[in-house]
Amino acid sequence: MTAAGGPLGERELDELDALLRGDGLPDETMDIAMLDGFLTALAVGPNLIEPQRWLPEVWGGGEPGATAAKELPQPAARITALVLRHWNFLLAQFQAEPENFAPVLYMADEDGGEVAGVEEWCIGFVHGMNIDDAAWQAIFDAAEMAEFLDPILLQGTEAGWQEMVQDPALAAAQADIAEVLPDCVLAIHDFWAPQRAARTTVRLDAPKVGRNDPCPCGSGRKFKKCCGAAAPG
DSSP: OOOOOOOOHHHHHHHHHHHSSSSSOOTTTOHHHHHHHHHHHHSSSSSOOOHHHHHHTTTTOOTTTTTTTTTTTHHHHHHHHHHHHHHHHHHHHHHHHGGGOOOOOOOEEEETTTEOOOOOHHHHHHHHHHHHHHHHHHSSSSSGGGHHHHHHHHSSSSSHHHHHHHOOOHHHHHHHHHHHHHHHHHHHHTTTHHHHHTTTOOOSSSSOOOOSSSSSSSSSGGGGGGGGGSSOO
């Protein structure tokens, strides 16, 4: 049984995946692979970004009130709780044992075998970088980091997709990219280590919002009538 504050178990990851792809959520809602890439970028990046700033992006909402016109269903509270737990786990893992990181990827049957798809994960990672794009600029300016960024940018950006159209051999290398993703993430994590050195251990089990404040999940409702309704009293 997984502890309430521990990493998501396999069943909980499957549950979160099903909830994210369920009916009633905005079409732009991230799937589990994209979410994992997104949260990984937030965890290894130069700055700690508060959930109120990035949670609406899970629904594709941008600003906190952007999805108000399409009100989120009650499962949004459960999704938010699982997302925050997974984010907390990634923060703790990269602080204590970054070498154990493994991306959450979809598996697909191809040529008689299973191949890990990396596109959704890389799209999520790029989205996470864009949340704090000005702070991330230094890593793009560091020539020695290109070999670690390029596989992610190839699969996670429109420019990369166009490059693969022009060179089909690049598109055929998904399995290779899946194998190097952990090393790429660790290199990016290490690059930002000096800037993160002053970061104290953080645990945010729930958004720090008042019960009458807008819910950080982006629904447009008050916290007490949305995700806060599921919180213990």
